[in-house]
Amino acid sequence: MYKNADEQLNLRSMTALEISEVLKQNGIERYRGKQIFSWLYKHVDSFEKMTDIPKKHIEQLYRLFYIDALHTSNIWASQTDDTQKYLFTLDDGHTVESVSMKYEHGNSICVSSQVGCKMGCAFCASTQAGFVRNLRPSEMLLQLEYVIRDRMKTQPDYRISNVVIMGIGEPLDNYDAVVRFLRLINEPGGFGIGYRHISLSTCGLVPQIYRLAEEGMPITLSVSLHTPDNVVRSQLMPINHRYPIEELIMACKEYGRKNNRRISFEYALIQGVNDSIADARKLAKLLTGILCHVNLILINPIKERNFVASTKQTQVLFVKTLEENHINVTIRRRLGLDIDAACGQLRKSHMN
Ligand code: SF4
Structure with missing residues (x-):
């Protein structure tokens, strides 16, 4: 409690x-x-x-x-799509961000699970200013509540169809609060969101993936993989030193088996880093036999890093190679790019 x-x-x-x-x-x-x-x-x-x-x-x-509350400090609306980014101030003055997005299949809200992040992924803005604290379940719920309330001002029949825990923070590093949040939003009488409409994104905390597999909540596990190569992954994502790719894949298999769910592997294509045909072949080999889907993302610009998104031609070749090897793959649409609301662009530093 x-x-x-x-x-x-x-x-x-x-x-x-x-x-x-x-x-x-x-x-x-x-x-x-x-x-x-x-x-x-x-x-x-x-x-x-x-x-x-x-x-x-x-x-x-x-x-x-x-009964706790948030303060809405700012809202940015994209000029290119229906994405809105929200900056919320918590009761101790720290800030987090949430994003509402509109897809063909409905409205999605992306929530943050921590103030900052300790995982240190090289391509991510959320980790640049370090880790401050975990969010309480109520603070995650309030992000949903406030976004819904705001969207209903202009769309009275606004409904959410999906929740993604992919904002600031590593959700499995705040395990108990996040699992409680998931149970709360699923509970009838509350938002009543089905587990199959919830996605959780992790950089790959292996013991917590095994734990989550046993919770009896068949949410979509979205794993930030980004390369099939341990040396490159350790450079991009320090967590790989502790839990290398082979261990991560074993945990994912177990999660998929226990929950009868397809694992979603996130892969940000970075020019010259992880986008060669050899990378695509190695990735296909790694994922063969796993019920999964690869979500290719074009790396989003953040001002502290020099990563560049792969060219159109490279993307096409990468997709083709995966498909030839019978791996399900899509290139994810980048929403909210003009307001820094795309993946890896959220940060806690607006108020600093
Ligand atoms: S990608 Fe996720 S886990 Fe990695 S630093 Fe960013 S918020 Fe943390």
């Missing part, structure tokens, strides 16, 4: 059942837990506004729980 310094419980980080238990222990009817839980997902943020909660309980509820 998440508590503040005054020992009050963080209401938004609790399931309906947990709220009910606390109420029961404190002499309040158990069924009120469900009522309170569902109000939180109707954009209500105080007990006074929960119209079916008797006034006599309100003082006691505030003694037991606190």
Whole structure:
């Protein structure tokens, strides 16, 4: 359970059942837990506004729980597509970013899981200013809540069809909070988002992938692979020193087998680094026999690095080589590039 310094419980980080238990222990009817839980997902943020909660309980509820909030510090709207990037300020003044994107299959929201990131991937802006702290489940939920609320101002029938945990931070490095967040957004009476509509992106924390495989939540695991070569991967992604490609692939196989899910491998094509035909062949060999899909991404510019996206011709050859070797592959559309909302471009430094 998440508590503040005054020992009050963080209401938004609790399931309906947990709220009910606390109420029961404190002499309040158990069924009120469900009522309170569902109000939180109707954009209500105080007990006074929960119209079916008797006034006599309100003082006691505030003694037991606190309801946290975010502050929307900025919103950038892309001029080229329907992407919007949000800068949220947390209660301790730190900032995180979220992105709403529109695809043919529906609306997607990308949330952050940490303030900063310790993983140090060479192509990523989120790690440049270091790691500050993990987000609470409520702070991840609030990103969804605030984005939905904002989008509903102009689109009253706005609905989310997918949630991706691919913003700032390595979600599996904040394992317990992220798993709790996943359970909360799946819970009926809340957002009720099916696990199959949730994707989690990881740089490859092998023990946590095995743990996640056992959680009984068949979300899509999206693994940042970026090269089939251990030497190159260790240069791009320091985590590879600890968990090399062979160990990562074994963990992915286990995840796919346990959850009957296709693994999504992310591969940012970087000119002269990982985009040769030999790389494509080696990648195909590595992934043969795995139920998977390769998502090719064109590396997005960040101002601290000199990586350049592969040419159109190289992309075509890379795709062709994978397809000839029976590997499912697509080139991902880059949304929100003009507002630094594309993959690897989110950062925590706006307020610094
Ligand atoms: S790519 Fe992901 S894991 Fe790597 S530094 Fe960026 S946020 Fe962290």
